[in-house]
Amino acid sequence: MGKICGCLCVLLCAGCVQAANLASEISADTQLRAMADELARSKALQLNQLEKPYFVQYASQDSDELSIAGALGGLTSVTHMHVRRPLVEVRVGDYAFDNTNSIYSGSARLGLFPIDDDYQAMRVDLWLSTDALYKAAIEQITRKRTALRDIADPDKTPDFAPAKPVQMILPVPGLITDDEKWEQTVRAVSGRFTLHPDITSSNVSLLILRSAYRLVNTEGTVARIPEDFTQFAIRASAVAADGSRVRNYLAFTELEADQLPAQQQLITAAEEVAKETERLAKAPVGEEYSGPVLFEQQAAAQLMAQVLADAVRLERKPVAPLGSNNPGLHIMESVWASRLGSKVTPDWMTIIDDPTQQSFQGVPLAGFYKLDDEGVLAQRVTLVERGTLKSFLLSREPVRNFNASNGHGRLPGSYGAEQAVIGNLFVQADHAVPESQLKQMLLEKVKAAGLKYGVRITRLDFPSTASVEELQSIARQLQRQGLTRTLTPPLVAYRVYPDGHEELVRGLRFKEFSAKDLRDVEAASDHPYVLNYMNNGSSFNMAGFGSDFAPSSVICPSLLFDNVDLQPAEDQLSKPPIVPPPSLITQP
Numbered sequence: 001m002g003k004i005c006g007c008l009c010v011l012l013c014a015g016c017v018q019a020a021n022l023a024s025e026i027s028a029d030t031q032l033r034a035m036a037d038e039l040a041r042s043k044a045l046q047l048n049q050l051e052k053p054y055f056v057q058y059a060s061q062d063s064d065e066l067s068i069a070g071a072l073g074g075l076t077s078v079t080h081m082h083v084r085r086p087l088v089e090v091r092v093g094d095y096a097f098d099n100t101n102s103i104y105s106g107s108a109r110l111g112l113f114p115i116d117d118d119y120q121a122m123r124v125d126l127w128l129s130t131d132a133l134y135k136a137a138i139e140q141i142t143r144k145r146t147a148l149r150d151i152a153d154p155d156k157t158p159d160f161a162p163a164k165p166v167q168m169i170l171p172v173p174g175l176i177t178d179d180e181k182w183e184q185t186v187r188a189v190s191g192r193f194t195l196h197p198d199i200t201s202s203n204v205s206l207l208i209l210r211s212a213y214r215l216v217n218t219e220g221t222v223a224r225i226p227e228d229f230t231q232f233a234i235r236a237s238a239v240a241a242d243g244s245r246v247r248n249y250l251a252f253t254e255l256e257a258d259q260l261p262a263q264q265q266l267i268t269a270a271e272e273v274a275k276e277t278e279r280l281a282k283a284p285v286g287e288e289y290s291g292p293v294l295f296e297q298q299a300a301a302q303l304m305a306q307v308l309a310d311a312v313r314l315e316r317k318p319v320a321p322l323g324s325n326n327p328g329l330h331i332m333e334s335v336w337a338s339r340l341g342s343k344v345t346p347d348w349m350t351i352i353d354d355p356t357q358q359s360f361q362g363v364p365l366a367g368f369y370k371l372d373d374e375g376v377l378a379q380r381v382t383l384v385e386r387g388t389l390k391s392f393l394l395s396r397e398p399v400r401n402f403n404a405s406n407g408h409g410r411l412p413g414s415y416g417a418e419q420a421v422i423g424n425l426f427v428q429a430d431h432a433v434p435e436s437q438l439k440q441m442l443l444e445k446v447k448a449a450g451l452k453y454g455v456r457i458t459r460l461d462f463p464s465t466a467s468v469e470e471l472q473s474i475a476r477q478l479q480r481q482g483l484t485r486t487l488t489p490p491l492v493a494y495r496v497y498p499d500g501h502e503e504l505v506r507g508l509r510f511k512e513f514s515a516k517d518l519r520d521v522e523a524a525s526d527h528p529y530v531l532n533y534m535n536n537g538s539s540f541n542m543a544g545f546g547s548d549f550a551p552s553s554v555i556c557p558s559l560l561f562d563n564v565d566l567q568p569a570e571d572q573l574s575k576p577p578i579v580p581p582p583s584l585i586t587q588p
Contacts, residue, residue: 022167022169022222025169025224026169026222029169029214029224030117030118030119030122031060031062031084031113031117031122031214032214032216032222032224033119034119034122034123034126035058035060035122035126035214035216036216036222037123038058038122038123038126038127038130039056039058039216039217039218041127042056042090042130042134042218043056043218045090045130045131045134047134047135047138050092050138051092051093051138051141052092053090053091053092053134053137053218054091054092054093054094054095054098054218055089055090055091055095055098055160055217055218055219056088056089056090056091056130056217056218057087057088057089057215057216057217057218057375058086058087058088058089058126058215058216058217059086059087059089059213059214059215059216059373060084060085060086060087060113060213060214061084061085061087061211061212061213061227062084062113062172062211062212062213062214063082063083063084063085063209063210063211064080064081064082064173064175064176064209064210064211065079065080065081065082065083065207065208065209066079066080066176066179066182066206066207066208066209067079067080067205067206067207067208068182068183068186068205068206069186069203069204069205069206070186070187070189070190070203070204070205071190071193071202071203071204072190072191072193072194072202073187073188073190073191073194074187074190075183075186075187076203078179078183080176080179082115082175083112083115084112084113084114084115085112085113086111086112086113086125086126086129088126088129088130088133089133089217089416090130090133090134090136090137091137091160091416092134092137092138092141093141093159095158095159095160095161095162096158096159097158097159098137098141098159098160099137099138099140099141099144099416100140100159100160100397100415100416100417101159101316101318101319101397101415101416101417102140102143102144102147102318102319102320102415103318103319103320103324103326103415104139104140104143104144104147105140105144105318105415105416106136106140106415106416111125111129113125144319146321147319147320147321148319150321150322151319151322154319155317155319157316157398157399157400157403158398158403159397159398160396160397160398161396161397161398161403161404161405162219163219163221163374163375163376163396163405165219165220165221166221166222166223166371166375166376166377167220167221167222167223168222168223168224168225168370168371169222169223169224170224170225170226170370171226172212172224172225172226173210173211173212173226173228174210175210176208176210182206182208182257185206185263185266186204186205186206188263188266188267189204189232189234189263189266189267189269189270190202190203190204190270192267192270192271192274193236193270193274195271195274196274196275196277196278198238198278198281199236199237199238199274199277199278200237200238200239201235201236201237201238202234202235202236202237202274203234203235203236204232204233204234204235204270205231205232205233205235206230206231206232206233207229207230207231208229208230208257209227209228209229209230210226210228211226211227211228211229212224212225212226212227213225213226213227213373215373215375217375219375221375223371223375225369225370225371227369228255228256229253229254229255229366229534229551230253230254230255230256230257230259230260231251231252231253231254231534232251232252232260232261232266233249233250233251233252233543234249234250234251234266234269234270234273235247235248235249235273235465236248236249236273236274236277237277238277238278238280238281239281240280240281240282240506241281241282242285244285244506244507244569246277246280246281246283246506246507247277247461247465247491248273248276248277248280248491248492249273249461249465249491249543250269250272250273251463251533251543252266252269253366253532253533253534253551254364254366254532255364255366255368255551256364259364276492279504280492280504280506281506283503283504283505283506284503284505284506285505285506285507285568286493286505286506286507286508286566286568287568288566288567288568289455289508289565289566289567290563290564290565290566291445291446291449291451291454291455291563291564292442292445292446292449292454292455292522292560292561292562292563292564293442293454293455293456293457293560293561293563293564293566294438294439294442294454294455294456294457294496294558294559294560294561295457295558295559295560295561296438296456296457296458296558297458297527297529297557297558298458298459298460298529298531299457299458299459299460299490299492300529300556300557300558300559301427301529301530301531301554301555301556302459302460302462302488302531302554303460303487303556303559304425304427304554304556305422305425305462305531305533305535305541305552305554306460306462306487306488306539306540306541307487307513307514307515307517307518307539308351308383308422308425308515308554309421309422309535309537309538309539309541310332310334310539311334311335311336311514311515312334312336312351312353312383312392312393312422313334313392313393313394313408313419313420313421314333314334314337314392314394314399314400314402315331315332315333315334315399316397316399316417317331318414318415332484332485334392334515335485335514335515335516336389336392336515339389340389340390340391341388341389341390342388342389343387343388343389343519344384344387344388344389344515344516344518344519345384345387345518345519345521346387346518346519346521347386347387347430348386348387348429348430348431348524349384349386349387349427349428349429349430349518349521349524350382350384350385350386350427350428350430351382351383351384351425351426351427351428352380352381352382352383352425352426352428353380353381353383353393353408353422353423353424353425353426354380354381354423354424354426355367355368355369355378355379355380355407355408355423355424356368356370356378356379356380357424360424360426360528360530360553360555361528361530363530364532365424365530365532365553365555366532366533366551366552366553367422367423367424367425367532367551367552367553368423368424368553369410369423371407372395372405372407372408372409372410372418373409373410373411373418374395374396374405374409374418376396376405376406376407376409377407378407378408378423379406379407379408381393381406381408386430391406392420393406393408393420393421393422394406394408394409394420395408395409395410395413395417395418395419395420396409396417396418397409397413397417397418408420408421408422408423410423410550411535411536411537411548411549411550412548419537421535421537421550421552422535422552422553422554423552423553424552424553424555425552425553425554425555425556426528426555426556427524427528427554427555427556427557429524429525429526429557431523432524432525432526432557433523433524433525433526434525434526435525435526435527435557435558437525438523438525438558438560439456439496441522441523441560442454442456442496442560443496443498443500445522445560445562446496446498447498452497453495453496453497453498453503454495454496455493455494455495455496455564455566456493456494456496456502457490457492457493457494458492458493458494459490459491459492460487460488460489460490460491461488461489461490461491462488462533462540462541463533463534463536463540463541463542463543464488464540464541464542464543465543466488466489466540466542471540473569473570474486474489474509476570477509477567477569477570478511478512481511481512483511483512484512485512485513485514485539486509486510486511486512486513487510487513488540489508489509489510489569490508490510492504493505493506493508507568507569508566508567508568508569509566509567509568509569510564510565510566510567511565511566511567512565513564513565517561517564520561520562520563520564521559521560521561521562522560522561522562523559523560524557524558524559524560525557525558525559526557527557527558528555528556528557529555529556529557529558530553530554530555531553531554531555531556532551532552532553533551533552533553533554534549534551534552535549535550535551535552536548536549536550537550
């Protein structure tokens with residue numbers, strides 16, 4: 001008995017020390033202290049004897065952001081700003097039924113926090129935001145109940161999933177201080193395009209984000225975690241003789257700025273992009289094609305990032321009055337929504353999302369994180385096991401029979417929910433073949449089918465750099481053919497002839513393509529490629545679109561498909577420049 005009591009005392013003492021350390025950390029952090037103190041007061045909110053909040057959460061994104069853009073050796077923009085974006089969430093009702101998940105539910109992002117650690121100003125901001133959101137929540141749940149009265153068989157899925165409290169206070173990064181170094185790098189890399197007058201447009205951009213995410217809620221979670229991100233992007237475009245425009249894009253995405261390639265390596269990459277763009281402008285236009293396609297390395301990872309973006313998560317339709325035509329009621333459901341327990345890929349393929357992995361074969365993974373934006377610990381999830389669909393990525397919004405988060409709520413969603421997105425997605429093959437054999441397997445399929453050539457794709461336009469006009473053109477082309485889902489177009493594709501020689505082609509687009517087509521994968525290589533990218537939650541994943549994104553990684557080998565349908569683009573041609581470009585090289 002004495003031994004048991006002794007152990008109990010040790011545990012109690014350890015708990016007291018942990019609580020004291022947590023209180024000390026909160027007290028030393030002005031934002032956390034303001035959030036924790038105002039959270040204690042928010043529990044007393046009540047309007048005219050109506051429901052009190054059952055859940056309140058305060059979060060803030062404290063970001064130091066450096067954005068630099070340049071072209072032809074000069075800087076076109078430099079922005080360095082320090083911002084603190086608060087997020088306030090107020091729920092009334094209970095976990096089973098609350099004010100969210102209806103067309104009346106709205107966003108909770110309000111204003112900005114002061115950056116000078118003004119405790120009182122932060123308290124006032126949180127107070128006013130909480131008051132406004134509580135009043136809105138009362139109205140939302142009332143209107144939601146009214147809408148449900150006319151629905152004979154309403155969805156009984158709970159509105160919110162409880163989560164185990166987490167206390168995680170980690171060191172956060174300092175501010176960015178090496179602006180001049182990065183400005184010089186952008187000048188040097190963008191200046192490489194002065195040697196290529198046939199490139200009609202080029203741009204180099206750098207984004208460095210050093211951020212701290214803070215969160216406190218009424219469940220007892222208190223967190224402060226670093227969320228750094230860096231991307232260096234190179235773009236180029238040229239006009240072909242027939243007036244069509246070709247473009248090229250290459251991005252280096254890392255969590256830390258010091259993980260980027262050295263300046264000379266970036267200059268070499270810009271040179272390669274320029275030469276490749278010039279070759280594309282001179283390449284023949286692709287034609288209608290249906291047959292085997294080899295997606296090599298980067299292209300394979302880009303393909304999987306696209307088709308699995310919405311296939312591995314479930315969308316929930318919001319509550320709405322009968323007859324409502326709200327856009328939220330017309331969501332495009334996952335193609336795997338009804339396939340749980342069924343075969344969705346070949347038996348030899350397994351797909352796992354594991355955001356707890358920091359690197360793969362020495363390559364840092366951008367999708368690494370410890371805690372998601374809802375305060376849930378990152379978790380390893382087996383999505384597909386030997387071809388069979390086992391699970392989905394989940395946030396704290398219950399969907400169908402899934403009533404608990406698996407730590408993937410990382411982007412603002414719709415109607416008061418958080419969106420589940422990819423962390424580190426691993427595509428694994430049980431019977432991988434050497435990389436060098438895949439091209440030979442492609443040629444064997446071409447010969448067996450009696451085709452003139454096969455297609456090898458090395459890079460897709462992902463994240464997409466397409467213009468609004470091009471996206472509209474793709475949509476029109478699909479609509480005319482009665483199709484709904486597709487991939488972003490290839491940036492670099494080759495015709496591979498039976499004798500082994502290759503020919504670069506341009507202007508191709510995919511017809512219908514989705515996660516359903518993964519059943520047609522014939523083989524995978526034994527050499528996985530790591531794709532780090534900015535994930536804004538959409539399948540096309542527009543580059544630079546919107547302020548909300550989550551760093552993600554896809555680790556995938558080259559993939560050989562038995563049959564893929566491609567077609568030429570139907571773009572309206574532009575006219576080439578009337579006169580040649582001015583010399584960009586300074587004469588002695």
